[in-house]
Amino acid sequence: MPKLTVGPWIAAQKLPHREAARDRHAFLTRTRLRAETPEVAGLPLVGMGGSCGKPCFALPYRLTWTEANTLALEEVAQAFGCYVEYGLYPHLKRHEDDLEIAAVQDWTTFGMVYLRPGFEQAEEVLTRLAEVLRPE
Template sequence: MPKLTVGPWIAAQKLPSKALGRDRFAFLERTRLRHELQQVVGLPLVGMGGSCGKPCFALPYVLTWTEANTQALEDVAAEHSCYVEYGLYPHLKQHDGDLEVAAVQDWTTFAMVYLRPGYDHAEELLERLATALRPA
């Protein structure tokens, strides 16, 4: 699978130039695109990471971390030449260069995956995470 196919849609959301930073009408025009539901591997795009700028996808279940699903997370990470860094929530980082390719958040109402859109196997990784972390 490729990089995220919603990459152009994501790019269209961002401020195209500093000169438009105070242009309310340009902002309103960009936000009209948000009314178009975007999905990748059947998972809805629910927003962008405020600090990281990565697109965020909602998983169709609530996630509670356990020994079994953290091991599954590490297995998926290994498939993608990554390791898991356990901070506030788990991040998948590449062994070569420590580049963060994904992060998984658990909340009481739903779980979500933040994904680096330029990662060459982004859609495959999203699909694997959704499958591997699905509660039994």
């Protein structure tokens, strides 16, 4: 599976240059693009991380961490050359350079996955996470 295909949509949301931060009309033009709801692997894009800028996808279920799903999360991480860093919520980070490729948030009414859009296997990571974290 490829990188995320929402790159152009994400780029269109960001400031094209610093001066645009004070341009209300440019802001309104950018926000009109949000009327589209892109999907990847059947999951809707619900926004972007405020600090990280990673696209965020809604899981179709509420997520509660358990021994079983954290072990499954670690198996997914391992399959993509990553480890899990357990902070406020789990992050998948590459062994080779500690680059964060994904984060999984559970403290909303639905689970969310933030993904690094340039990661070559991002869509596959999203698909696998949605499968292994689904409550039984």
